[in-house]
Structure formats: structure tokens, C-alpha cells
Amino acid sequence: MSERVRVAVVGAGGWGRQHARAFSQHSKAELVGVWSRDLGRAEARATDWHTKGFDDLDRMLDETTPDLVSVCLPNTEHFLLTRQLIARGIPLLVEKPLVFDLAEGETLIREAAERDLFFAINFNHRYAVPVLRARDDLAAGRLGELEFLTWRFGGEGGSDHHPHANLIETQCHGIDLLEHLGGPIESVTADMTDAQGNHPTVVATLRFAGGAVGSLLGSYNSSYAYPGTHLLEVNGHRGRLLIEDTVKRYTFSTAGEPTREVWEASYFDDRSRSFEQTFDTHLDALLPALQSGAPPPVPARAGLRALTVATAIIQAHQTGRRTQVPSG
Known part of the structure; x- marks a missing residue:
């Protein structure tokens, strides 16, 4: 992995703005793409941080070859897209909650473990x-x-x-x-x-x-x-x-x-004093862990436990x- 982790952000909503900001500003990261179902929103968010917007997830992954995908979607929409990304074998950081259904959460944890995948969750508190x-x-x-x-x-x-x-x-x-x-x-x-x-x-x-x-x-x-x-x-x-x-x-x-x-x-x-920048401090621990091959500091299993x-x-x-x- 290069000195800077190539990161694609999935989601262009309110908290997704913090993901794009934090990765763009972090010395160990490079924001390479933003995905949304709405291309206009993806491009607008991407323009803010000098990268490219997409509404085709597979195309974004193929073109940008990210080292990490950061998922920040509406809370009830996490399962299917996270499972799709796990199937692609790309390291993941997901927002809380992991999902709303225990069986779905167990499925995500199991399928990520089968691939020995770096799978983190943002309990930024x-x-x-x-x-x-x-x-x-x-x-x-x-x-x-x-x-x-x-x-x-x-x-x-x-x-x-x-x-x-x-x-x-x-x-x-x-x-x-x-x-x-x-x-x-x-x-x-x-x-x-x-x-x-x-x-x-x-x-x-x-x-x-x-x-x-x-x-x-x-x-x-x-x-x-x-x-x-x-x-x-x-x-x-x-x-x-x-x-x-x-x-x-x-x-x-x-x-x-x-x-x-x-x-x-x-x-x-x-x-x-900034709540938003607790996410930046989480990245200070997460990005070096990913680069060194260590487990995530807050594994997605913590989301399943909650x-x-x-x-x-x-x-x-x-x-x-x-x-x-x-x-x-």
C-alpha cells in the first residue's frame, strides 16, 4: 500500500460530508471518489473536495481502485450495499448502526471474516x-x-x-x-x-x-x-x-x-471541542492500522455487539x- 490510503466514500448526505472532509484533509489519505445514487449530489460533493463523483458503484471501484471504502448511507440502507462491497473484497469502514437486524449483522460479519477483510465501524465517541x-x-x-x-x-x-x-x-x-x-x-x-x-x-x-x-x-x-x-x-x-x-x-x-x-x-x-473531528482522531488510528496489516481499532464486530x-x-x-x- 502506498504512503497515502486511497479512499472512496459511499454516500453524499450530511455525515457523508464529514467523511469526505476528513479523508481529504488527512495526511495519510487521498479521496479518490464519491458515490451517490444521485449523480448530481455525488458530483457536487466531489467538486468540494477536488475529486470525481459517480452514480455507478462498480465503475467507481474499477476506475479508482481504492484501498478503503467508507460507507455512509441512510441508517436503514446499510445491509445490501455493505454486503456487495464485502463481496468485492475491499477493506471497509462503515457508519453505525451496522444494521437493524441481528441476522443481517451476523451475515456481514461472517462473510467479511471468510475473506479475512479489514472491516471497521465508526464508533467515533x-x-x-x-x-x-x-x-x-x-x-x-x-x-x-x-x-x-x-x-x-x-x-x-x-x-x-x-x-x-x-x-x-x-x-x-x-x-x-x-x-x-x-x-x-x-x-x-x-x-x-x-x-x-x-x-x-x-x-x-x-x-x-x-x-x-x-x-x-x-x-x-x-x-x-x-x-x-x-x-x-x-x-x-x-x-x-x-x-x-x-x-x-x-x-x-x-x-x-x-x-x-x-x-x-x-x-x-x-x-x-469538535464532535465532528472525533472522526478525524479515529482515522489517526484506523489508517495506520490498515497500512500495517493490523486489525481495525474499532472492528465492525463492535457494531454487531451493540x-x-x-x-x-x-x-x-x-x-x-x-x-x-x-x-x-
Whole structure:
């Protein structure tokens, strides 16, 4: 592979703009094409970043010979096109959610594994500075044995495309981070609001394999304009950490101490305060991994895992009983 990874972006929507921007601006990448079903949109996006637009996927792949394809499509349209790309044997980075159906997700993971394919997913919350600091403090043992973890995240959203859209496509970040910081979730209970068969708000109680308990509260009937729209807390016997609005603030407190350690981005540190640029930081890890033949830093299997936990939450709500989460 050359010094710069040749990348084609599939999708010309809102978040696809961030994919095109990030790859175009990254020193280890070269954006070689943008695909959309609408040629006009593909060409307009490509023009922004001095590359070529396509509405024929196979033609783009044949002409541009990418080292990596980055897939950023409407959330419910991931399965068929991702499977088509897996069949072409091209390394992939896909957006969350992996898919909405567990069997479809298992199919994608299996077919990629059969080809020993580099297959990554963009859980970019992992690359926010507060989350990176949280991982460091947990690894250093500063929190001690974990007692509870809680995630809250609410904003505007629509559930017309899937009754559990909020849980699967947005709270997947919460499921991923809670396990990223607290280890595997082994069982869940849940309740949800009901809006003509859709479930815009979900609350789940969680039991972790390590003995801690936790909660997840997510809603599409809130507002991203509200202060404190997002909060993640991890509480241990020796200390507590708080992550506010993903990129805004990180606070560590030692048990019994009235003073706290607080991180916030400094005046000129626009990148650290930008949610969008958590994707750039993910690429800082992903592109060298691809070039060196290492596994992706966030494998697509993490997307399947988040969907597995989400499916257990749905089952717990439907049955009114605590539901075991399959391991893996």
C-alpha cells in the first residue's frame, strides 16, 4: 500500500460530508471518489473536495481502485450495499448502526471474516478526548472496583423508519461506550414510551459481568439544544468520572476529596471541542492500522455487539422480564 490510503466514500448526505472532509484533509489519505445514487449530489460533493463523483458503484471501484471504502448511507440502507462491497473484497469502514437486524449483522460479519477483510465501524465517541482520558484513568486503577455506570443522551429524532430507531441507531453509542469502559453487559431490563408503535424513549437497567450495575436513558423526544444533553458517569470505590456532552468536559473526582480534576479544551484547541473531528482522531488510528496489516481499532464486530445488546433490551421490554445478553 502506498504512503497515502486511497479512499472512496459511499454516500453524499450530511455525515457523508464529514467523511469526505476528513479523508481529504488527512495526511495519510487521498479521496479518490464519491458515490451517490444521485449523480448530481455525488458530483457536487466531489467538486468540494477536488475529486470525481459517480452514480455507478462498480465503475467507481474499477476506475479508482481504492484501498478503503467508507460507507455512509441512510441508517436503514446499510445491509445490501455493505454486503456487495464485502463481496468485492475491499477493506471497509462503515457508519453505525451496522444494521437493524441481528441476522443481517451476523451475515456481514461472517462473510467479511471468510475473506479475512479489514472491516471497521465508526464508533467515533471512543475518540473524544474525555473518553480517551476516562480509559487512561480506568487503566491506571484510579476508580478502583466499579460500582455503577450511567448514560443519558437525548435530542430530536424521528422513528418513522424503524420503531426502535432511537435505541439502535443512536443509543448504540451508549451501549458501545458503557461496555468500552465497564466491560460486558450480561443482562438487562427495559421500559419504553409508545408513540403509535414507535418507541422514541428507552430506559434500560444493566448488569455487567464484572458485578457493576448501570442504566441507559435515551430519547428522540428531547432536544440537542438543551444544556447537558449528554452525560456519562462511571462510579468506582475509589473515584468517579463524568463525561459531559461527549467533547465538552471531563471531570475526575477521588472518593472523599472535595477537589476535582477537570479537563476542557483550551482556547485554540478547536479540534478537541469538535464532535465532528472525533472522526478525524479515529482515522489517526484506523489508517495506520490498515497500512500495517493490523486489525481495525474499532472492528465492525463492535457494531454487531451493540446490536446484540439492543436486541436484548427490546426483548426485555416486550416480555417484561430480565433478559440475558449473549456473550461474544
